[in-house]
Amino acid sequence: MAITVLGGEPATRAMAAVAVARARQTMPELGREGRDIIVVTADSRGYDPASSLPGSGLIVMTDRPSVVEAAAALLMGADAYLPVDLKPSRAAEALDRVMRGQTHIEPETAEALHTMVMLAGGLQPNSRALQIRLLLDLRSRGWGWGEAADSVGVDARAARAWLERLLQRIRLADSQTPRP
Secondary structure, eight states, X not given: OOEEEEOSSHHHHHHHHHHHHHHHHHOTTTTSSSOOEEXXXXXXXXXXXXXXXXXXXXXXXXXXXXXXXXXXXXXTTOSEEEETTSOHHHHHHHHHHHHTTOOEEOHHHHHHHHHXXXXXXXXXXXXXXXXXXXXXXXXXXXXXXXXXXXXXXXXXXXHHHHHHHHHHHHHHHHHHSOOO
C-alpha cells in the first residue's frame, strides 16, 4: 500500500514525509495491507479531496496545529488531522487506523473541537449544541460522518453546515483581531 505525501510549502511537505518515514520505522508492518493513503499538508491551497484515488485514505498534516484547521480538515473529508511533530508511535497508530478504513483524531484535537463547539453553544439551541458535541465525540472515536449522524439522530449535512458556519464566524472574528 502506498503513502503519498503532497503539499504546499516544500519545508512542510518535507516534515510530513519525515514524520511518515519515522512512523514506518516504528511499525515495520505498516502498509502491508489496507488502502492507500494521501497525506496533504494543511498549507496546500486549493486541494480537492475528490481528486484523490477512489478509496484512498486522506490525512492532513500540519506544522502549526489549530482547532479551526482541524475542523476544516474533517469537513473536507480527512480521515485524520495530525501534527508533523507527533511521536512516531502515535503517527504509526494513526496511519494504521486510516489504512484500515477508520478515522483517527488525536485526543487533544478532539478535546479542542469539543471546546470550540461548547463555546459556540450559545449560537445554537442547547439541544443542537449537545447533538453537535456528541457527533464530534463519535467522529473522534473513528466513526464516519454518516454513521455518527445517524446514531445521534441528526442530518449529517445539517451538522456539517452548522460547523462550516461556525468556522466562518471564527475566521471572521480572528481576522478582525489586531495582531501584535
